[in-house]
Amino acid sequence: MLLEACSKDESVYSTNTENPGPTPYNLVIPQGLPAMVIPADNPLTVEGIALGKKLFFDPILSGDNSISCGTCHLQEFGFTDSLRQFSKGIDHIEGTRNSMPLINLGWERNFFWDGGASNLESQVAGPITNPVEMHETLANAVAELNAHPEYPALFKKAFGSEIVNTANVMKAIAQFERTLISGNSRFDKYMQLGIPLTEQELRGRDVFISFFKGDCVHCHVMGSTFTDHEFRNNGLDTFSVDLGRGRITLNPSDNGKFKTPGLRNIAVTAPYMHDGRFATLEEVINHYNNGIQPHPNLDPRLVDTQPGRMSEQDVEDIIAFLHTLTDEEFLTNPAFKKP
Amino acid sequence: MHTRSCFLAIILSVSILGGCKKDEEEKPTPTPADTTGSVAFQVSNRIGNQDLALGYLSYVNAAGDSFQVDLLKYYISGFEWKRADGTYFQSKNYQLINTSQPTSLNFSLTGIPNGTYTGLRFYLGVDSLSNHTITNYVALDASSGMIWSWNTGYIFFKHEGKYIDSNHVEKPLLFHYGTDRGFATVELPLDNFVVNSDSRQLNLTFDLAALYANPNMIDFNIWNNNQSLTTQEYPWLDAMKQNFSQSFSVHVP
Numbered sequence: 001m002l003l004e005a006c007s008k009d010e011s012v013y014s015t016n017t018e019n020p021g022p023t024p025y026n027l028v029i030p031q032g033l034p035a036m037v038i039p040a041d042n043p044l045t046v047e048g049i050a051l052g053k054k055l056f057f058d059p060i061l062s063g064d065n066s067i068s069c070g071t072c073h074l075q076e077f078g079f080t081d082s083l084r085q086f087s088k089g090i091d092h093i094e095g096t097r098n099s100m101p102l103i104n105l106g107w108e109r110n111f112f113w114d115g116g117a118s119n120l121e122s123q124v125a126g127p128i129t130n131p132v133e134m135h136e137t138l139a140n141a142v143a144e145l146n147a148h149p150e151y152p153a154l155f156k157k158a159f160g161s162e163i164v165n166t167a168n169v170m171k172a173i174a175q176f177e178r179t180l181i182s183g184n185s186r187f188d189k190y191m192q193l194g195i196p197l198t199e200q201e202l203r204g205r206d207v208f209i210s211f212f213k214g215d216c217v218h219c220h221v222m223g224s225t226f227t228d229h230e231f232r233n234n235g236l237d238t239f240s241v242d243l244g245r246g247r248i249t250l251n252p253s254d255n256g257k258f259k260t261p262g263l264r265n266i267a268v269t270a271p272y273m274h275d276g277r278f279a280t281l282e283e284v285i286n287h288y289n290n291g292i293q294p295h296p297n298l299d300p301r302l303v304d305t306q307p308g309r310m311s312e313q314d315v316e317d318i319i320a321f322l323h324t325l326t327d328e329e330f331l332t333n334p335a336f337k338k339p
Numbered sequence: 340m341h342t343r344s345c346f347l348a349i350i351l352s353v354s355i356l357g358g359c360k361k362d363e364e365e366k367p368t369p370t371p372a373d374t375t376g377s378v379a380f381q382v383s384n385r386i387g388n389q390d391l392a393l394g395y396l397s398y399v400n401a402a403g404d405s406f407q408v409d410l411l412k413y414y415i416s417g418f419e420w421k422r423a424d425g426t427y428f429q430s431k432n433y434q435l436i437n438t439s440q441p442t443s444l445n446f447s448l449t450g451i452p453n454g455t456y457t458g459l460r461f462y463l464g465v466d467s468l469s470n471h472t473i474t475n476y477v478a479l480d481a482s483s484g485m486i487w488s489w490n491t492g493y494i495f496f497k498h499e500g501k502y503i504d505s506n507h508v509e510k511p512l513l514f515h516y517g518t519d520r521g522f523a524t525v526e527l528p529l530d531n532f533v534v535n536s537d538s539r540q541l542n543l544t545f546d547l548a549a550l551y552a553n554p555n556m557i558d559f560n561i562w563n564n565n566q567s568l569t570t571q572e573y574p575w576l577d578a579m580k581q582n583f584s585q586s587f588s589v590h591v592p
Contacts, residue, residue, distance in 0.1 A: 042474070116489045117489070117491045118472065119474075119491070121473075125481055126488045130488070138481050138486075166473075166474075170481070171474060250568075
């Protein structure tokens with residue numbers, strides 16, 4: 001009797017396992033990066049990440065099914081758009097800002113150059129609906145996914161329902177994006193394993209840190225994600241045509257401020273700045289060394305910097321150091337590759 | 340040792356069996372069905388004393404501008420029932436009213452404690468807690484065309500159409516109203532409205548003519564393309580916010 005009851009119970013249990021929920025994904029955080037806070041309503045799952053990756057590279061999300069997220073976010077360029085200053089959308093119209101790197105997004109709290117999206121999930125709607133990017137309505141995108149031969153089953157595996165909705169499209173892509181972690185550059189190997197950097201790279205690190213020279217660390221915090229996650233005016237212009245953060249907060253003191261980008265893989269994400277105005281790292285360092293423009297919202301740290309405080313050698317050394325942040329494993333990781 | 344594992348097995352089996360039995364005989368949890376009631380709402384969109392019809396350039400606002408509605412959608416949310424003692428019961432709900440979708444005009448609020456209510460309060464828009472993420476479901480689904488995608492947030496109210504300007508020229512009219520600043524409170528009196536275990540009904544009327552008249556005149560020659568997201572929009576946004584509180588009325592059928 002008792003045994004029967006037990007085996008019966010087991011069989012009930014095993015029928016239940018025919019429809020298991022999605023498999024929790026064990027996110028490995030490299031040493032040197034902090035724990036990632038993942039929203040409770042969007043835990044990482046194997047099925048969710050795989051679905052997010054498929055959506056990321058699928059042109060089905062654009063108005064004429066011609067481009068995907070991956071068209072302007074290329075892995076080998078740190079998920080930026082090759083050497084383009086401004087990417088073109090489906091109507092061949094250029095945007096006004098440079099395609100952002102998609103690296104270590106799980107530690108960011110605001111998205112886009114101006115932080116207009118307040119979480120990674122909500123960010124997804126921006127490029128899909130922007131007329132100069134993928135130019136598609138969310139309603140159309142969702143309808144196409146619902147009519148697709150494969151997607152309904154994949155959404156069921158990832159989220160328990162084969163009816164595709166916008167929230168789950170955004171959640172899946174955000175899950176994939178949270179796995180785009182870079183923390184295994186030569187800099188990391190030096191820090192964690194003591195694998196040496198060259199003399200020039202170490203000099204560059206010192207200039208990067210030095211209060212009287214680079215003082216890059218003031219905003220690009222040393223190690224970890226190399227950003228303070230703030231919005232700053234770095235003296236590009238005396239008058240900001242693009243209001244940046246000010247467009248979102250409507251606070252005039254935020255005009256001309258843009259997100260401090262992380263610096264990991266910076267050597268492969270040219271061009272630089274929110275509008276991609278600098279083609280090379282040399283131009284970037286020269287800007288900080290000699291080109292700071294006065295602006296009412298100029299970052300206080302940049303107001304009193306001495307022009308020409310870095311020698312040519314210092315500039316070359318900083319650039320050498322920045323190259324140590326290139327993470328070949330990230331740039332070639334098959335898990336992030338376009339299928 | 341052996342006896343003990345047997346004993347454990349018995350306890351385990353009994354508890355499993357017990358569990359099964361309980362499942363089979365499970366009664367519905369004693370929901371307080373007898374202590375709460377529901378209210379079915381029927382929403383009417385009007386322009387003065389006329390029913391609002393889409394696609395006719397036949398309405399005139401208080402400023403004397405002829406205008407047309409091609410699209411009219413808005414969120415109402417956070418219904419609260421006022422008791423005689425001045426306290427409120429909250430029915431959490433978001434409702435997207437879409438004039439081109441008749442099914443959106445009917446919705447029900449359930450679980451309202453039985454009693455007598457002297458007022459109904461709700462909000463035009465989406466509260467700030469839900470307004471900064473667009474991964475919400477059902478009424479707040481981002482694909483309903485009521486979001487700003489580059490500046491996370493919901494569009495609370497959309498009127499798209501046409502108007503005739505003071506030079507008698509037909510011009511496009513576009514109002515996209517929203518942001519936390521625009522979250523508007525609507526407070527309506529109820530004449531000792533009794534909720535009991537039966538379903539009750541309320542007719543909720545939104546008057547677009549009132550929205551463009553009271554207390555602030557919205558002249559389309561001044562305001563005709565407003566999207567809420569710059570400080571230049573504040574005068575329009577603030578005027579509309581005041582007007583929203585005067586644009587709804589509620590009646591017991």
